Amino acid sequence: QVQFVESGGGSAQPGRSLRLSCAASGSIFSISIMGWYRQAPGKQRELVASINKDGSTYYTDSVKGRFAISRDNTKNTVYLQMNSLKPEDTAKYYCNTKSPPPLLGSWGQGTQVTVSS
DSSP, X not given: OOOEEEEOOEEEOTTOOEEEEEEESSOOTTOSEEEEEEEXXXXXXXXXXXXXXXXXXXXXXXXXXXXXXXXXXXXXXEEEEEXXXXXXXXXXXXXXXXXXXXXXXXXXXXXXXXXXX
């Protein structure tokens, strides 16, 4: 079972940028769709962005035009470039598979992103 380790989070002022990285313990080459998820306090975890093997992407409406997801299958790593950050982007961010669905126990520790002035 592939495990994921997220990094790159931190504190940022509104309008600034952060780049998150997700290192997989095994190959992601065969994983159809990889995703970045986030969970804010008191809210359910939501899919923020996903990327297919062919490079096609999906973004939830609230981050369109600001976030960019990418994957490097040679490094077994998925990235999330977050620009023009807003306070409502504050959450813990996780990466995992989108398709196939995430396996129980496969979630990493996540990386905290806090946006405030």
